[in-house]
Amino acid sequence: MILAIIFFVIILDQITKYLAIGLKNGSIKLVENFMELVYVENRGAAFGILQGKKIILVFFTFFIIAALCYFLYKSRNRLSTISKVSISLIIGGAIGNLIDRVFRHFVIDFISVTFPNGYEFPVFNVADIAVVCGTFLLIIAFVKTDDFEEIQ
Template sequence: MTIVIILAVIILDQITKHLAIGLKKGSIKLIDNFLSLVYVENRGAAFGILQGKKIILVFFTFLIILAMCYYLYKSQSSMATISKLSISLIIGGAIGNLIDRVFRHYVIDFISVTFPNGYEFPVFNVADIAVVCGTFLLIIAFMKTDDFEELQ
């Protein structure tokens, strides 16, 4: 199950990023004044931090992916489904953005949300969604399961 989820996230992320390249010609409004698709090249991490620090981002992302894969491999047989799902989503999303950083030297972001008060949330992509959803599920898993007791 975990490998399927990881691969599904990576494939969906890369397909949508490939399609997003077509947005260089112009954005698409999906929900007026709220949701649109735009093309953005993010050369940093979340919210654009660490701009131009590709080597640091690649190195730490790779280490985190390795650590999570190792933990998942060692503990998978005794883990609850929510724990496996959360870690798989995070790994898949991290690999999706890592692929961009290594091969494109930037991450393609394309989902733009503007709130009613005018605040424009930083543009994001499918890999980011997987990492955020995985993180929320991981928090729930920390609270509801014993899967991570040895880490505490």
């Protein structure tokens, strides 16, 4: 299950980014005045921070992926399903964006949301969705399970 989730996220992320390249010459409105698909090259991290700091971002992302994989491997027999799913989503999303950083030197973002008050949320992608959903599930796992008690 763990590897299936990770690979599913990576494959879905890479396919959607490949399709998003076709948006370089325009956008597709999904919901008028709310959501559209656009092509953005993000050379930073979340919300555009650390622009142009590719080496730092690659190293940090690789470190986080390695740490999560190690934790998941060492704790796999005692973790609840929600914990395994949450960590798998985070790993898959992190790998999806890492692939972009290493091979394209930027991350392709393409989902644009504008709220009714005019606020334009930073453009994001499938990998970002997986990381955010995984993080929310991880918070739930922290609260609802004893999975993260001190490891013996």
